[in-house]
Amino acid sequence: MSSSSNINYMAAIKDAVIAGAISLALFGTMIGLKIEVSNQGLDILHRWDAVGIAVAIVVTGRFLMSVFVWQTQNPVTDKIAALIPDIKIDAGSEKYVKIAVVVFAFALPFILLSIFGARGSRQYVDLGILVLTYVMLGWGLNIVVGLAGLLDLGYVAFYAVGAYSYALLAAHFDLGFWICLPLAGILAGFWGVILGFPVLRLRGDYLAIVTLAFGEIIRVVLLNWYEFTGGPDGLSRIPRPTFFGLEFTRKEGFADFFGLDYSSIHRIIYMYLLILILALITNFVTMRLRKLPVGRAWEALREDEIACRSLGINTRNTKLSAFAIGATFGGFAGSFFATRQGFISPESFTFIESAVILAIVVLGGLGSQLGVVIASIVLIGGFEFFREFEEYRMLVFGLLMVLIMIWRPRGLISGRIPSVYLKEKKTVSADLVAEGEG
Amino acid sequence: MEYFLQQLINGVTLGSIYGLIAIGYTMVYGIIGMINFAHGDIFMVGSFIALMTIILLGITALTPAFILLAALLLVLVLTMVFTAVWGWTVERIAYRPLRGSFRLAPLITAIGMSIALQNFVQTSQGATNKPLQPLISGGIKVIEGIVSDRVFVVQLSYMQMIIIVTTLVLMAAFTALISKTSLGRSQRACEQDQKMAALLGVDVDRTISLTFVMGAALAAVAGLMFLLYYGVIDFYIGFLAGVKAFTAAVLGGIGSLPGAMLGGLLIGLIETFWSGYFSSEYKDVAAFSILVIVLIFMPSGLLGKPEVEKV
Numbered sequence: 001m002s003s004s005s006n007i008n009y010m011a012a013i014k015d016a017v018i019a020g021a022i023s024l025a026l027f028g029t030m031i032g033l034k035i036e037v038s039n040q041g042l043d044i045l046h047r048w049d050a051v052g053i054a055v056a057i058v059v060t061g062r063f064l065m066s067v068f069v070w071q072t073q074n075p076v077t078d079k080i081a082a083l084i085p086d087i088k089i090d091a092g093s094e095k096y097v098k099i100a101v102v103v104f105a106f107a108l109p110f111i112l113l114s115i116f117g118a119r120g121s122r123q124y125v126d127l128g129i130l131v132l133t134y135v136m137l138g139w140g141l142n143i144v145v146g147l148a149g150l151l152d153l154g155y156v157a158f159y160a161v162g163a164y165s166y167a168l169l170a171a172h173f174d175l176g177f178w179i180c181l182p183l184a185g186i187l188a189g190f191w192g193v194i195l196g197f198p199v200l201r202l203r204g205d206y207l208a209i210v211t212l213a214f215g216e217i218i219r220v221v222l223l224n225w226y227e228f229t230g231g232p233d234g235l236s237r238i239p240r241p242t243f244f245g246l247e248f249t250r251k252e253g254f255a256d257f258f259g260l261d262y263s264s265i266h267r268i269i270y271m272y273l274l275i276l277i278l279a280l281i282t283n284f285v286t287m288r289l290r291k292l293p294v295g296r297a298w299e300a301l302r303e304d305e306i307a308c309r310s311l312g313i314n315t316r317n318t319k320l321s322a323f324a325i326g327a328t329f330g331g332f333a334g335s336f337f338a339t340r341q342g343f344i345s346p347e348s349f350t351f352i353e354s355a356v357i358l359a360i361v362v363l364g365g366l367g368s369q370l371g372v373v374i375a376s377i378v379l380i381g382g383f384e385f386f387r388e389f390e391e392y393r394m395l396v397f398g399l400l401m402v403l404i405m406i407w408r409p410r411g412l413i414s415g416r417i418p419s420v421y422l423k424e425k426k427t428v429s430a431d432l433v434a435e436g437e438g
Numbered sequence: 439m440e441y442f443l444q445q446l447i448n449g450v451t452l453g454s455i456y457g458l459i460a461i462g463y464t465m466v467y468g469i470i471g472m473i474n475f476a477h478g479d480i481f482m483v484g485s486f487i488a489l490m491t492i493i494l495l496g497i498t499a500l501t502p503a504f505i506l507l508a509a510l511l512l513v514l515v516l517t518m519v520f521t522a523v524w525g526w527t528v529e530r531i532a533y534r535p536l537r538g539s540f541r542l543a544p545l546i547t548a549i550g551m552s553i554a555l556q557n558f559v560q561t562s563q564g565a566t567n568k569p570l571q572p573l574i575s576g577g578i579k580v581i582e583g584i585v586s587d588r589v590f591v592v593q594l595s596y597m598q599m600i601i602i603v604t605t606l607v608l609m610a611a612f613t614a615l616i617s618k619t620s621l622g623r624s625q626r627a628c629e630q631d632q633k634m635a636a637l638l639g640v641d642v643d644r645t646i647s648l649t650f651v652m653g654a655a656l657a658a659v660a661g662l663m664f665l666l667y668y669g670v671i672d673f674y675i676g677f678l679a680g681v682k683a684f685t686a687a688v689l690g691g692i693g694s695l696p697g698a699m700l701g702g703l704l705i706g707l708i709e710t711f712w713s714g715y716f717s718s719e720y721k722d723v724a725a726f727s728i729l730v731i732v733l734i735f736m737p738s739g740l741l742g743k744p745e746v747e748k749v
Binding site: 022025026029030031033034035037041042043044145151198199201202204205206208209210212213214216217220221223224351352355358359362363366391392394395397398399400401402405406409410 | 467471472473483486487489490493494520523524526527531532535536539540541542543545546547549550551552553554555556557558559560561562563564566567568569570571677681684685688692719720722723726727729730733734737
């Protein structure tokens with residue numbers, strides 16, 4: 001092979017040795033020396049074998065990478081990348097893909113039920129519910145970040161407002177899920193406006209840090225306002241949703257009414273369909289809003305705020321509407337979360353949750369609805385898949401976020417279909433689109 | 439009054455630690471315009487490395503004062519070096535491949551890196567708290583007196599003195615580094631215009647790497663100080679300290695070194711006074727509320743240059 005002659009093995013070895021030395025400095029401290037706390041005080045446990053393994057992995061990995069990827073003309077990664085189908089959906093076939101995905105999503109719990117039975121399918125349907133919750137949150141945040149270009153790091157605040165609204169309304173006024181759901185959405189939207197108002201003048205990273213601060217403030221208040229929110233103990237015994245007044249109980253509930261044998265899977269599947277419909281409503285409303293003047297204004301705002309203002313768009317109302325609508329969907333998802341778990345506490349609404357939702361939106365490709373679905377399945381599904389490796393999965397999760405981002409900085413689905421077009425709808429590569437400044 | 443003075447001293451000490459971390463944020467933001475979310479976790483790694491070296495060197499409270507100080511200086515240097523390697527690696531792995539990419543991409547890798555670092559330390563060092571017996575005790579009484587039959591003492595402990603003095607020395611050294619040396623000159627050049635700096639022969643990648651190294655070294659100092667002052671660390675300290683320090687950097691005007699220090703001091707003072715006079719549960723709310731208020735009325739912070747928008 002002609003390409004093999006170009007490989008400079010000396011350079012590769014030198015590079016690998018340098019990488020090894022650096023990783024020795026990194027792992028020699030953090031892995032090699034373990035701080036042990038005992039009654040006599042502190043002690044150090046030496047683990048040089050583990051350091052040896054880690055350094056060896058880095059050295060061989062680096063060497064193989066330079067020989068097979070960085071120095072050859074036909075890197076192995078290209079061949080691997082060729083195996084993964086290029087996710088580039090043109091405007092024409094996108095419609096059919098979407099319909100197929102929706103039909104499959106509706107059929108999924110029944111397929112699982114027929115394969116694994118009532119007992120075995122429960123965990124998979126539960127996972128489906130979790131993924132769909134993140135899809136809905138991702139779509140909600142996509143309005144704020146993807147369409148309006150406002151970088152929001154405190155989205156979990158609205159999720160929390162929705163969840164606590166439902167839990168508190170149900171506990172104090174004895175209201176059911178179906179009345180509380182819109183109320184929780186309205187309350188969250190209201191908070192979206194309240195928190196959106198002070199940050200109207202801010203842009204980019206300043207906006208990010210202030211929204212992060214708001215998210216933390218709401219969490220700290222939930223944690224310390226013991227009389228109202230239950231503090232760190234949270235709220236429990238949140239009522240489950242009913243199916244047109246039918247409860248999912250053993251006696252005189254859903255199963256009796258329809259003459260079915262009682263099974264707990266009924267409620268799980270009902271929950272699954274509920275979140276699926278809620279998520280689809282989010283998607284439907286977003287897609288419709290994109291075609292309305294307000295949606296056009298959001299996208300214009302994302303591309304250029306000054307141009308927007310010069311053309312007479314009211315940026316204040318535009319930003320506030322984006323915050324409010326994004327927050328409303330966050331609130332819906334929150335009250336669904338509360339009813340699914342039956343128990344909520346401030347621990348579920350930490351910054352890491354906001355970060356995961358933002359990561360789903362960005363990894364999926366900003367503004368892309370299908371991208372959010374794919375990113376949720378990859379991140380959340382993958383995360384649950386590694387449940388056996390409990391200790392390592394957050395570590396892998398973090399590294400995965402870094403790797404996907406380096407591999408595709410524009411997100412998994414990077415094509416952007418313009419909302420306004422002349423004659424023909426063409427997918428524009430995201431690289432050609434000017435970046436949205438928040 | 440004496441209570442006020444005591445809180446003032448405590449606030450300045452806490453503020454110095456925040457300020458040291460905030461410098462790392464502000465330098466990185468100034469040069470590549472991104473929030474280095476993993477910086478708080480670099481601080482955490484620094485505090486762990488500091489604890490390791492302290493145990494390895496066998497420093498205890500019984501060590502004679504002179505040797506203790508010399509040993510702590512050695513700990514300081516070792517911690518700075520090893521933490522700097524971590525800072526350099528994070529930049530090399532997560533940020534350099536995305537240079538020139540769109541704005542949100544490095545933010546996401548930074549969040550990913552922060553999650554990864556936290557959980558790496560959790561798995562490798564265990565999730566339990568790591569307590570350290572106080573090494574330096576005692577202090578000097580600044581004011582002592584009797585007010586209406588009650589003895590009051592305002593105390594400045596030796597530990598607080600060490601923290602404040604170290605911070606002042608490092609601040610002076612770094613200000614000199616930025617304004618006098620050629621590295622500082624190339625840093626300022628990259629801050630203004632990376633492309634032009636590269637055309638004029640400045641190695642942009644190297645300068646950015648060194649910025650991360652310097653930021654990490656300062657975070658390591660903050661980690662050591664935090665460990666000695668509070669006497670307990672765990673893998674999660676980086677998040678809150680990082681957010682507060684970033685708040686400090688924004689408050690002072692991001693991109694400005696004196697601003698970062700001023701912001702750090704203000705956040706430290708606000709937090710201490712709030713927990714001293716009102717309630718310690720809501721001290722974080724106080725710090726964040728001040729941030730929001732300042733940003734609404736002065737969007738570029740206290741000492742920051744206002745951004746000029748051109749069409």
